[in-house]
Amino acid sequence: MYGTKADNLIKLRDAGIRVPGFTVVRFEEVVDTDRLEGSDVRSAIKREWEKKLGLSPSKVYAVRSSCNLEDGDASSFAGQFDTFLNVKEKDVKEKVISCIESLYKDNVKSYMRKKGIDESGVKMNVIVQEMVEADKAGVLFTANPCGLLNENVVVIGRGSCEGVVSDRTETTSYYYNKTDKVYYYEGREDLLGEKELEELALISEKAMELFGHYMDMEFAYKKGELFLLQARPITTLKGDSPLILDNSNIVESYPGISLPLTISFVDLVYSGVFKGVSRRVLKNDKELGKHEDVFKNMVGHANGRVYYKISNWYTVLKFLPFNKKIIPVWQEML
CATH class of the missing domain: 3.30.1490.20 (ATP-grasp fold, A domain)
Incomplete structure (x- = not known):
C-alpha cells in the first residue's frame, strides 16, 4: 500500500x-x-x-x-x-x-x-x-544470504545501525544454526550474549511466519531492549537452482569444524581422484574438459564444515557404465 x-x-x-x-x-x-x-x-x-x-x-x-x-x-x-x-x-x-x-x-x-x-x-x-540511541545495532538475516537456509546471520557493532551498514564500525558476525541451536562468531569482540541471540532467533522465526520469506532486518539494542528498525526481503536468495550439500559419510572423516588448510586439501584430493577415475572411464580428454568445474567442486564447505556437493556427484556417476544400476546402490549406501 x-x-x-x-x-x-x-x-x-x-x-x-x-x-x-x-x-x-x-x-x-x-x-x-x-x-x-x-x-x-x-x-x-x-x-x-x-x-x-x-x-x-x-x-x-x-x-x-x-x-x-x-x-x-x-x-x-x-x-x-x-x-x-x-x-x-x-x-x-x-x-x-x-x-x-x-x-x-x-x-x-x-x-x-x-x-x-x-x-x-x-x-x-x-x-x-x-531514532533509537543504540548501545549496539546491526543486521539480522533470517537465512544466510550465501544460501544456507537453516542459518541466521547477525552482523553487529557498537553504536547505530548506520555505522554497521555503511561499514564504518568494527563488527562481529554471528552464525546461528536454527536446527541445532548452536552458534559461533567471527570478530574481536563478543557483543551478544546467548539470551540475546535466542531473542534474535525468535524474532527471525516470527518474521518468517509474518512475511513468508527470508528477511534482512535492521535492529538496535538500547538499555537491553530490542527494536526492529526496518525489514526487507533478501533478494539474493533464489529457489530456482538450489545447491544441495550433504555430509553423509564424509562427516566421519571431517567431523566438526575444519580449518582452511584441511579444506583446501579435501578440495584437491576429491577433485584429483574423481577426475582420474573419469579419465579412465571416458578415455576422452575433450569431453573431460567440459566438466572441469564439476571436478573442482565435488565437495563444498560452509562455515568450516565439509559437505558433498550432491548434484556434481550425480554428474560424475552418469559417466560410469551401468549408471542406472549404480546410482540407486550409491543412494542406499548414503
Missing part, C-alpha cells in the same frame, strides 16, 4: 514486535499532483501538510524513502534514494521534501530506464521514524 519498507514496519508493529514510533507520509499529502509539472516538486508542495506529523522537539528522527516499487523482486532501488538520520524536528519538513525529490534524480531515472520501469507509475512515500 505504502511501499515495502512502510508496509513491513506496519506489519511488524501490528504483530506486537517492538519498532520505534513512526509515521508514513503519503506522496499525495505533500504534493499537489494537479500542480506537479515534471520533476519540479517544490512548486507543487501543499501548505501546512507537516502539521499532521505531531513530532516532538525533544526527539530526533530518521527520514527514509518508501517508494511503491522499492525492495521488490525485480527492482530493489538499493542506494538510489536519499535517507536522512538524526534529523531535528524543525528540519523534518525539508528532509521529507528532499526525500521525495530524490525520486527525480538522474541516477534514479537511469536505474528505471535500465530496468524498463515506467516512471509514471512510481510514487515516493516517506517514513518519519524516531
Whole structure:
C-alpha cells in the first residue's frame, strides 16, 4: 500500500514486535499532483501538510524513502534514494521534501530506464521514524544470504545501525544454526550474549511466519531492549537452482569444524581422484574438459564444515557404465 519498507514496519508493529514510533507520509499529502509539472516538486508542495506529523522537539528522527516499487523482486532501488538520520524536528519538513525529490534524480531515472520501469507509475512515500540511541545495532538475516537456509546471520557493532551498514564500525558476525541451536562468531569482540541471540532467533522465526520469506532486518539494542528498525526481503536468495550439500559419510572423516588448510586439501584430493577415475572411464580428454568445474567442486564447505556437493556427484556417476544400476546402490549406501 505504502511501499515495502512502510508496509513491513506496519506489519511488524501490528504483530506486537517492538519498532520505534513512526509515521508514513503519503506522496499525495505533500504534493499537489494537479500542480506537479515534471520533476519540479517544490512548486507543487501543499501548505501546512507537516502539521499532521505531531513530532516532538525533544526527539530526533530518521527520514527514509518508501517508494511503491522499492525492495521488490525485480527492482530493489538499493542506494538510489536519499535517507536522512538524526534529523531535528524543525528540519523534518525539508528532509521529507528532499526525500521525495530524490525520486527525480538522474541516477534514479537511469536505474528505471535500465530496468524498463515506467516512471509514471512510481510514487515516493516517506517514513518519519524516531531514532533509537543504540548501545549496539546491526543486521539480522533470517537465512544466510550465501544460501544456507537453516542459518541466521547477525552482523553487529557498537553504536547505530548506520555505522554497521555503511561499514564504518568494527563488527562481529554471528552464525546461528536454527536446527541445532548452536552458534559461533567471527570478530574481536563478543557483543551478544546467548539470551540475546535466542531473542534474535525468535524474532527471525516470527518474521518468517509474518512475511513468508527470508528477511534482512535492521535492529538496535538500547538499555537491553530490542527494536526492529526496518525489514526487507533478501533478494539474493533464489529457489530456482538450489545447491544441495550433504555430509553423509564424509562427516566421519571431517567431523566438526575444519580449518582452511584441511579444506583446501579435501578440495584437491576429491577433485584429483574423481577426475582420474573419469579419465579412465571416458578415455576422452575433450569431453573431460567440459566438466572441469564439476571436478573442482565435488565437495563444498560452509562455515568450516565439509559437505558433498550432491548434484556434481550425480554428474560424475552418469559417466560410469551401468549408471542406472549404480546410482540407486550409491543412494542406499548414503
